[in-house]
Amino acid sequence: MAHMRTQWALLLSLMLVTSSLTCASDLALTGAKVYPSPADPPIENGSVLIHDGRILSVGPSSTIKIPRVARVIDCKGLVITAGFWNSHVHILPPALLHARDSGAKELDQQLETLFNRWGFTTVFDISSVLDNTLALRSRIEAGELRGPRILTVGEPVWGVEPVYVRDFLQQNHIHIPNTQTPEQAIALVRDHAAKGADGIKLFAGSDQGQGKVAMLPLDIAKAAVEEAHRHGLPIFAHPSNVEGVQLALDSGVDVLAHTVPQSPPWTPEFASRLKRANLSLIPTLTLFDFEARKWNGSDQERQAWVAQMVDQLRAYSEVGGDVLFGTDIGYTDHYDTTLEFNLMSQAGMSYLQILASLTTNPARKFKDSRRSGRIAKGMNADLVVLGTDPAQDVRAFSNARYTIRNGNVIYQER
DSSP, X not given: OHHHHHHHHHHHHHHHHHHHHHHHTOEEEEEEEEOSOTTXXXXXXXXXXXXXXXXXXXXXXXXXXXXXXXXXXEOTTOEEEEOEEEEEEOSOSGGGTTTTTSOHHHHHHHHHHHTGGGTEEEEEEOSSOHHHHHHHHHHHHTTSSOOOEEEEOOSOBOSSOOGGGHHHHHHTTOOOOOOOSHHHHHHHHHHHHHHTOOOEEEESEEEEETTEEEEOOHHHHHHHHHHHHHTTOOEEEEOOBHHHHHHHHHHTOXXXXXXXXXXXXXXXXXXXXXXXXXXXXXXXXXXXXHHHXXXXXXHHHHHHHHHHHHHHHHHHHHTTOOBOOOOOBTTBOOOOOHHHHHHHHHTXXXXXXXXXXXXXXXXXXXXXXXXXXXXXXXXXXXXXXXXXXTTTOGGGGGOEXXXXXXXXXXXXXX
């Protein structure tokens, strides 16, 4: 009997400890202005309760019962939105290129600099070394690293590599073969799909310098798109010029990875044509400011070039085109997102439209709306706590105080 009582006591203790650990994993964000989604009215003095990586409840603070042992973050005066998507990044910075073997401290520091610091809880890598990116993703998902969820296309489909990556590829001993036949394109897509890629990238137009662009043959583009769609994978296209946009339209591409440097002004008719094709647009406006500064052109030339891209975004937004936020981080080292939000605002996008480009638009486009993009019961606990309200100033989207992924704080302002 004494032995049995001891066993029962141990079992009871274990149950109490397990219960305590379970409750202790709860996280409560209290007293904030909460934007459940761009389409829903904000909740003043709202709270969000998280349990086991999912949102358990959200609403006015007076209606949310917080477990006694939950971790509480007082968010009075702050703003909570769903976690941000960055739909155009590259896992190519040298510090990330050896993800399988690099130390956790070094990788965590780089992930924070590129992504966590800016509120990104999901990123779509749209050209990298697939095996390396999958290794990085695996270490994040195992809890070894603090980082966003990574979706990836791996190596792209191109007829010839862009001139601006040749030195980088050689220096880092990266070989990405040229795709010269439809059969090679199909083989690449099947290989990537089998390994776990989440999309495919085409260089519809590959910059060769001095205004020259090498176009991907239409039959190769169509073969890649059709095979990708058979596997349920979205297709991104780097257009470069208006011919690249036409190739994207003709082949059935899903997402334009950039606004288009070599293009006449976008008329409402042209923008409406893109919308009818269900093409989403990632503007990457800051990229063009970044590139112009490398060329050491005049401020007037740089501003005029950026204004051309802003005008394209304005034309597409005004006809109701689908816009996804993206920065080209990993190719550029301009990590601060402030300029991108300013330029999107200059294109006439409201703060709610910008919020949609960061949350609900990519979640819908990439078929993830059941678990991502909104703050609602049962959704993944991917959240951003902002220091100020984007309704007052869109630069607030760059002011992340906390970034939370699956209920875990992966960034906290120091």
